[in-house]
Amino acid sequence: MRSASAEPAGFRPAPRARVRRDLRERYLFGGLFFVVLILAWEWYGRTHGGLLFTSFTRTVGELVVLIRSGEMGRAFAVSNQAMLLGFTTGAAAGVLTGLVIGRYRRLERILDPYLNMMIVAPMAALIPVIISAAGIGLGARVLVIFTFVFPIVVVNTRAGLRSVDPDWIEMAGSFGATELELWRRVLLPAAGPAILSGLRLGTGRALSGMIVVELLLVAVGLGKLILAGIGLFRPEISYAVILVVVFEAILLMGLVRRIEGGVLARMGIGE
């Protein structure tokens, strides 16, 4: 480097001591908070539990029973089949729609009200429509999960494209980039992080959609188990299912976040 000394001397990673302190904070305080939460649940369950609520230990006990009998596994498989289909279709359609309306503003002005409607419309009120359109089988459940996932993926993808600096588009144009090359070299890399965070949020939405549809529309799988717990006044069944779903959500979203982190790091955009 031959010019001014004011220029930074390369990139310095975070000092190791700080990384260690961050990790300690995360696990120590995070773990402590978790323990407090579980203790509070246990205490409230024991003092106020009954037909509608129960303690942590009874819930875990029931969870073990349900897993051993295979009932949890079967319910889990049934529910997640719809979740997987609904998520993949919703995410794919959402990314495509977001990319198109993010790039072609005229189309966006036409479609925006419908997108907003999809975001705010109460699903419960729309269930009759879905039943009449898709029956009460797998298709209906997939459709509901689709409508849970789709809007949030669209909104994030579109936001990603909006973050594209017009200078980059102009720059690519000045080197003669075609529309296809522009997408490949500028638009998609620029929107990538936002698309990934849309997919992460979409994962969470897919899981809640999965349970909502089974509670309100088609009583199968995990939703049916929750309903059974309520109907039989055995709250430990319901809470065992909720534990499983929450655990699944943490795992899946953590997985997507890891992929996200890997992609961002490869693109040189640290968190």
Next chain:
Amino acid sequence: MNAAPPRLISIRGVSMVYGDAADGSVVRALDDFNLEIRSKEFIAFLGPSGCGKTTLLKIIGGLIAPTDGHVEIDGRPVTGPGDGRAIVFQNFALLPWATVLANITFGLELRGVGKEEREAEAHRLIRTFGLEGFAHSYPRQLSGGMQQRVGLARALAVNPEILLMDEPFSALDAQTRRMLQEELLALLDREPKTVVFVTHSMDEAVRLADRIVLMNPRPGSVKEIIEVPFGHPRPGQFEKDPRYIELIDDLWEALKEMVWDR
């Protein structure tokens, strides 16, 4: 009669109107702009903001089409961006997710130059601009001056005959700007090119250009074309030459008038 030097860029009656005549939101950015730019000449467009100098640069670059008139390069009308021209942008326009190396090779990659060849060219430019050791850094890890060196290297990588520079140093601090001006001049000394340089700095125009095109604002048109009385490379301490001081004075008087006129 001596043969005139080849006229490389001809700007013929270029007008640019933005907006919609229907709702009256019309902005006349350029009005019947005419100019001949010679090969290997350094032309500076100087004018107050809003005089359409950037618009004109983009028209020459083929990024936008004029409402009227046209630009010819070696007798062929410009219909779009293409080989032979490269733009250096005011805000660098570097891709933040790409390394210095990948940013520099951006244009070469689009032209289908093989990996080995384009990286060799990039490394040559990295050495030219003193960016050694930063090939795998990201733009955000560099200072503004180094970022614009990358922007320059990216433009030069495609070996353009015409370099179009849109206020390339205006986002930099004074010292860094001087440094880059010197580097640019040294570079043009080794590899002469036609340069069209947009600036609002009188000093920069005088320091760099062979001819300064002073532009009227709204709509932009040629007010005056001024020959800079210093050759390239500039004589040492030419800023102390009375002609330099006089030139800056004249430019200031002309610019002041325009700014007050608005």
